[in-house]
Amino acid sequence: MSIRRLSEATASRIAAGEVIERPASVVKELVENSLDAGATRIDIEVRDGGMRLISITDNGTGIRPDEIALAFERFATSKIADDSELTGIRTLGFRGEALPSVASVAHVEAVSRVPIRDSGVRIVLNYGRVVIQEPAAAPPGTTVRVSDIFRNVPARLKFLSSPGTELARIQHLASILALVYPHVAFRLASDGAVRLTSPGGGDRLAAIAAVYGSKAAQAMLAVEGDSTAAFSVSGLAGSPELARGNRTYITLSVNGRWVQSRRLQFAVEQAYLGFLPERRYPVAVLDVRAPFEDIDVNVHPAKAEVRFLREDIVFAEIQRAIRRTLTEGAHVRPLRAPSANPGIGGKAHHQDDGAARRSATTNAVPGDPATTPEQRLFATEATWPIRGQPLLSPASGPTQQTPTTGPAVHPASEIGHPLSSQTGGAPAGKPIPQRQVLPVLRVVGQAQETYILCEGPDGVYLIDQHAAHERVLYEDIKRRSAARSVESQPLLEPEAFDLGPAHASFIESHLETLSTLGFVVEPFGPKTALVRAIPKLLVDRGHGGGKAGEWLLRLIDESAERGRTDSWQDRLLYTMACHASVRAGQKLTNDECRELIRQLEQVEQPHTCPHGRPTMLHLNSGHLEREFGRR
Numbered sequence: 116m117s118i119r120r121l122s123e124a125t126a127s128r129i130a131a132g133e134v135i136e137r138p139a140s141v142v143k144e145l146v147e148n149s150l151d152a153g154a155t156r157i158d159i160e161v162r163d164g165g166m167r168l169i170s171i172t173d174n175g176t177g178i179r180p181d182e183i184a185l186a187f188e189r190f191a192t193s194k195i196a197d198d199s200e201l202t203g204i205r206t207l208g209f210r211g212e213a214l215p216s217v218a219s220v221a222h223v224e225a226v227s228r229v230p231i232r233d234s235g236v237r238i239v240l241n242y243g244r245v246v247i248q249e250p251a252a253a254p255p256g257t258t259v260r261v262s263d264i265f266r267n268v269p270a271r272l273k274f275l276s277s278p279g280t281e282l283a284r285i286q287h288l289a290s291i292l293a294l295v296y297p298h299v300a301f302r303l304a305s306d307g308a309v310r311l312t313s314p315g316g317g318d319r320l321a322a323i324a325a326v327y328g329s330k331a332a333q334a335m336l337a338v339e340g341d342s343t344a345a346f347s348v349s350g351l352a353g354s355p356e357l358a359r360g361n362r363t364y365i366t367l368s369v370n371g372r373w374v375q376s377r378r379l380q381f382a383v384e385q386a387y388l389g390f391l392p393e394r395r396y397p398v399a400v401l402d403v404r405a406p407f408e409d410i411d412v413n414v415h416p417a418k419a420e421v422r423f424l425r426e427d428i429v430f431a432e433i434q435r436a437i438r439r440t441l442t443e444g445a446h447v448r449p450l451r452a453p454s455a456n457p458g459i460g461g462k463a464h465h466q467d468d469g470a471a472r473r474s475a476t477t478n479a480v481p482g483d484p485a486t487t488p489e490q491r492l493f494a495t496e497a498t499w500p501i502r503g504q505p506l507l508s509p510a511s512g513p514t515q516q517t518p519t520t521g522p523a524v525h526p527a528s529e530i531g532h533p534l535s536s537q538t539g540g541a542p543a544g545k546p547i548p549q550r551q552v553l554p555v556l557r558v559v560g561q562a563q564e565t566y567i568l569c570e571g572p573d574g575v576y577l578i579d580q581h582a583a584h585e586r587v588l589y590e591d592i593k594r595r596s597a598a599r600s601v602e603s604q605p606l607l608e609p610e611a612f613d614l615g616p617a618h619a620s621f622i623e624s625h626l627e628t629l630s631t632l633g634f635v636v637e638p639f640g641p642k643t644a645l646v647r648a649i650p651k652l653l654v655d656r657g658h659g660g661g662k663a664g665e666w667l668l669r670l671i672d673e674s675a676e677r678g679r680t681d682s683w684q685d686r687l688l689y690t691m692a693c694h695a696s697v698r699a700g701q702k703l704t705n706d707e708c709r710e711l712i713r714q715l716e717q718v719e720q721p722h723t724c725p726h727g728r729p730t731m732l733h734l735n736s737g738h739l740e741r742e743f744g745r746r
Contacts, residue, residue: 345406
């Protein structure tokens with residue numbers, strides 16, 4: 116076949132395929148044009164999932180009559196003049212291919228008026244060809260109506276999903292845009308029914324409430340960025356209680372541009388390590404600020420991805436900002452109590468489900484029979500304390516005397532129990548940092564030989580003894596490992612154990628790290644190794660006994676099976692702490708319970724175990740009074 120130049124129509128359709136994949140792509144491109152035009156109100160209307168009609172109306176600066184036809188020509192734009200401006204782009208669009216790409220695969224009508232003129236202009240294009248251009252009456256701003264998308268490209272049309280699925284994609288996109296641009300009031304209607312409204316005005320919490328419901332908004336924590344720094348992160352991070360089962364609730368923007376970056380998403384997930392269980396993901400709406408010259412936005416046809424010149428700085432700043440917010444905003448998790456009568460064999464529901472649903476519908480439009488799926492999901496599951504609720508009293512130090520603390524706490528060395536092992540509690544008399552938010556607790560006893568039952572300033576508290584001790588041990592081992600002070604226990608005789616290829620390679624590569632954790636291991640031939648010592652805290656829990664090598668391999672295997680967002684060293688620490696901590700079903704005296712609570716008060720992150728499970732639950736006095744008919 117001889118080489119020849121493609122026709123303009125064919126080239127336009129090929130270019131459209133890079134930018135316009137489905138109706139949601141049209142919505143994205145047109146809304147970004149509206150945002151670049153300074154719009155503060157954007158109305159989106161679709162029919163049949165956008166396959167029959169997409170209409171975008173804004174109150175932006177509009178298009179001049181003498182430029183309306185030029186706007187639909189390829190590579191025509193008002194946003195850059197030459198290639199030198201490709202560095203440091205500050206607008207959402209810049210290539211000048213959005214409008215012509217849309218027009219080449221659909222019937223398009225646009226009406227626009229600039230505010231300084233008394234009348235506007237109307238243009239109609241039929242699959243890329245201008246058929247009408249005339250003066251028109253119009254309010255300031257622009258309306259673009261796109262109909263019969265892909266009718267001239269049947270091969271593309273057949274790959275579209277059902278109208279319901281395409282609508283779901285548009286609704287998801289509109290929700291993200293409302294979160295990323297809280298200063299803009301968005302409205303999405305489908306086939307006459309309003310699906311989403313956001314108030315605008317710049318309040319990101321109000322945007323969260325509009326998209327996910329007011330319960331979710333109350334559970335968001337503010338991430339404060341340094342406005343004077345070159346790199347900063349600001350926005351909202353969800354409390355751990357708000358975690359979801361997938362990553363779609365992580366919304367990221369860079370200098371106000373919504374991006375889909377697996378690397379940045381990974382940074383957010385890592386920041387939540389230890390706060391969330393495995394395979395649970397946070398809710399977050401974050402804006403990364405970086406020098407415009409450090410960002411390349413011209414790496415993806417749909418401008419969905421960006422490239423950073425100094426990505427490691429951005430990664431570290433995201434982690435630092437979120438972890439600071441989570442640590443400072445931590446609360447004791449409230450107990451999800453069942454309703455009084457869940458029904459025989461029925462599933463218990465949260466006591467406040469009705470109120471949550473009512474709260475979630477606050478932002479729904481009258482006449483709309485259902486709130487968004489996101490609002491329904493968050494309304495029934497979010498139970499984090501209401502935003503603005505006073506924090507519980509900080510825990511008292513060991514030397515402070517408070518009538519509610521009960522008998523004096525015995526030093527760990529007097530207990531004669533696994534809790535008396537080196538667990539890293541602060542020395543007696545050392546004041547506990549005021550940032551801690553654990554309440555002052557009085558131990559009542561142990562329930563089911565698993566939970567420590569305590570009375571606090573506002574109700575009853577249940578502490579999972581295994582999760583709490585696991586957190587204490589994890590932070591102690593991690594601190595001692597960093598200081599190379601983990602105590603080892605030499606074995607009476609070195610133990611030889613067989614290695615498979617994977618284990619042999621792993622141990623050979625990480626001998627030094629294993630040593631900092633208290634393991635003394637050395638190669639002993641191509642398929643054998645010797646273990647000469649293991650951490651003392653594991654010996655105290657009965658993990659020596661002639662099978663140290665076998666147990667070490669098991670430990671490595673278990674740590675390798677855990678989630679991949681954390682390092683294998685952290686996973687190994689989790690596993691060591693898990694095996695060394697007290698177990699469910701193990702009887703503790705009240706003195707031992709008090710000592711465990713004392714140690715928990717002094718760790719950095721007392722509210723969750725290393726795997727993200729809660730260490731403590733709270734049943735408040737008000738709920739108890741309601742259940743017993745006292746209120």
